[in-house]
Amino acid sequence: MADAVRLDGITKRFPGVVANDDVTLEVERGSVHALLGENGAGKTTLMNVLYGLYQPEEGRVVVDGEEQSFESPGDAIDAGVGMIHQHFMLVDTMTVAENITLGNEPRKWGWLAVDREQARREVRELSERYGFAVEPDARIETVSVGVQQRVEILKALYRGADVLILDEPTAVLTPQEVEELLAVFEELTAAGKTVIFITHKLGEAMEAADEITVLRDGKNVGSVSADDTDREALAELMVGREVLMETDARPSDPGDETLCVDGLTVEDSRGVTVVDGVSFGVRAGEVFGIAGVDGNGQSELVEAITGLREPTAGRVDFEGRDVADWSRIDHIEAGMAYIPEDRQERGLVMDFDLVENGLLGSQHASAFAAGGRIDWDRARDHAEAVVEEYDVRPPDPDARSVSLSGGNQQKFIVGREFERDPSLLVATHPTRGVDIGSTEFINDRLLDLRNAGGAVLLVSSKLDEVQMLSDRLAVMHGGELMAVVDPDDVTEEELGLLMAGEEPSRSLSSLRLAGEES
Numbered sequence: 125m126a127d128a129v130r131l132d133g134i135t136k137r138f139p140g141v142v143a144n145d146d147v148t149l150e151v152e153r154g155s156v157h158a159l160l161g162e163n164g165a166g167k168t169t170l171m172n173v174l175y176g177l178y179q180p181e182e183g184r185v186v187v188d189g190e191e192q193s194f195e196s197p198g199d200a201i202d203a204g205v206g207m208i209h210q211h212f213m214l215v216d217t218m219t220v221a222e223n224i225t226l227g228n229e230p231r232k233w234g235w236l237a238v239d240r241e242q243a244r245r246e247v248r249e250l251s252e253r254y255g256f257a258v259e260p261d262a263r264i265e266t267v268s269v270g271v272q273q274r275v276e277i278l279k280a281l282y283r284g285a286d287v288l289i290l291d292e293p294t295a296v297l298t299p300q301e302v303e304e305l306l307a308v309f310e311e312l313t314a315a316g317k318t319v320i321f322i323t324h325k326l327g328e329a330m331e332a333a334d335e336i337t338v339l340r341d342g343k344n345v346g347s348v349s350a351d352d353t354d355r356e357a358l359a360e361l362m363v364g365r366e367v368l369m370e371t372d373a374r375p376s377d378p379g380d381e382t383l384c385v386d387g388l389t390v391e392d393s394r395g396v397t398v399v400d401g402v403s404f405g406v407r408a409g410e411v412f413g414i415a416g417v418d419g420n421g422q423s424e425l426v427e428a429i430t431g432l433r434e435p436t437a438g439r440v441d442f443e444g445r446d447v448a449d450w451s452r453i454d455h456i457e458a459g460m461a462y463i464p465e466d467r468q469e470r471g472l473v474m475d476f477d478l479v480e481n482g483l484l485g486s487q488h489a490s491a492f493a494a495g496g497r498i499d500w501d502r503a504r505d506h507a508e509a510v511v512e513e514y515d516v517r518p519p520d521p522d523a524r525s526v527s528l529s530g531g532n533q534q535k536f537i538v539g540r541e542f543e544r545d546p547s548l549l550v551a552t553h554p555t556r557g558v559d560i561g562s563t564e565f566i567n568d569r570l571l572d573l574r575n576a577g578g579a580v581l582l583v584s585s586k587l588d589e590v591q592m593l594s595d596r597l598a599v600m601h602g603g604e605l606m607a608v609v610d611p612d613d614v615t616e617e618e619l620g621l622l623m624a625g626e627e628p629s630r631s632l633s634s635l636r637l638a639g640e641e642s
């Protein structure tokens with residue numbers, strides 16, 4: 125029997141980059157196939173080619189044994205290929221059934237009207253067939269992200285998809301929702317459907333996939349059966365060299381509170397309260413982690429702490445001083461470093477070269493400014509040191525930030541912030557978008573800082589990472605800290621429940637003890 129999908133020598137170029145370089149991929153019918161790779165490896169591009177969004181410069185697309193040249197996603201859908209993108213494309217104010225049937229609604233009265241009853245019935249049947257718990261009449265805006273994702277899958281199935289492509293489907297999910305999604309994959313393949321899912325998490329690929337294809341720099345560097353490989357081998361394929369996967373976190377020996385946040389309340393730009401009376405402290409010599417699904421107030425909390433957003437209530441004390449009236453520069457000069465979530469917005473000036481970007485926040489510091497002037501020789505030495513120590517490529521201090529890849533921009537920011545030798549580091553998603561090797565390096569520097577007596581506030585949506593690095597771990601949901609727990613004494617399920625805003629069955633009082641001063 126023909127493969128469900130065969131991509132043959134696909135090459136897709138964008139100005140200045142070969143996103144897919146002669147990629148061949150075979151996907152067996154009825155299997156789950158993971159497309160694994162670092163950010164920028166070319167995964168989304170390849171699947172957009174299969175989905176008819178892009179036309180490749182070279183290569184063939186074969187679906188179900190037939191060569192295709194898709195002009196648009198409409199053609200791909202007609203051939204039985206559906207894709208669920210990272211950002212869902214649902215209409216919030218419409219119901220589940222309306223979204224699923226949108227554009228293909230069953231008709232009545234000789235095509236004159238939409239047959240809503242029929243639509244609901246069909247949607248109910250479809251969701252029952254695959255064991256999905258979705259309520260046809262629920263409005264999209266009232267259902268969870270996990271359910272919205274299932275609606276997207278049902279929508280593709282409703283349009284007759286036999287091959288389902290999902291782009292980083294787990295990025296927006298809690299651990300429980302991830303488990304549910306993997307169960308959905310099993311239902312789909314049991315019914316003869318084929319699933320291709322994109323991920324950069326190798327554990328997930330190992331768990332969910334039958335076959336794994338690794339892309340690196342636009343090339344297929346290996347297709348392996350999940351049974352015949354292991355994490356180390358996959359990591360090496362992804363990064364192109366051997367990587368050590370363990371970070372050695374020694375027990376912490378915390379000192380006084382460096383940062384004290386008390387009753388902090390913050391509104392977002394629309395005036396909605398997104399941080400609701402949050403209190404916690406970060407002590408010298410500890411990593412305080414905040415885990416959570418993105419968009420639960422973490423960003424605004426961090427902005428209020430670092431002086432980028434004014435809180436509506438509450439206090440932030442840094443080394444015993446109220447920072448309410450401080451400017452951003454005051455924060456930096458007092459010893460608070462910050463790795464921002466959005467590197468292009470807050471971390472770097474894209475038009476500046478690395479020498480200039482290395483100075484950001486330090487323009488007034490005595491190391492670089494003598495007699496009111498910037499000492500450009502020292503600034504250059506500084507940028508060169510960061511570039512070398514943090515393996516920034518290209519290793520050229522004159523390169524403009526905009527010319528660096530996202531991962532290298534991130535390494536430069538991380539290096540610059542560590543070089544400040546801060547007493548408090550506020551790090552949001554410090555390893556997002558960097559390869560596994562650099563991730564390990566950044567995490568080690570984080571622990572070095574903590575071992576040297578620095579306080580670290582780590583905000584991350586990578587649960588395994590934040591659990592491994594933190595000495596105390598808080599979970600944020602809906603603008604509140606659900607609990608502060610001992611990361612060694614909490615299960616992934618319990619964390620997942622907290623991330624979803626629910627209380628684990630085990631009494632939390634014992635867990636909460638970890639958050640109290642002894």
Ligand SMILES: Nc1ncnc2c1ncn2[C@@H]1O[C@H](COP(=O)(O)OP(=O)(O)O)[C@@H](O)[C@H]1O
Nearest residue numbers: 138141143161162163164165166167168169170
């Ligand atoms: N529409 C586009 N225009 C220009 N370059 C693009 C476009 N889409 C992707 N790229 C580039 O192609 C490469 C592969 O990107 P992508 O397929 O999104 O990777 P992945 O999904 O693996 O993270 C990257 O270098 C990216 O910057």
Ligand SMILES: [Mg+2]
Nearest residue numbers: 167168169291
């Ligand atoms: Mg992508």
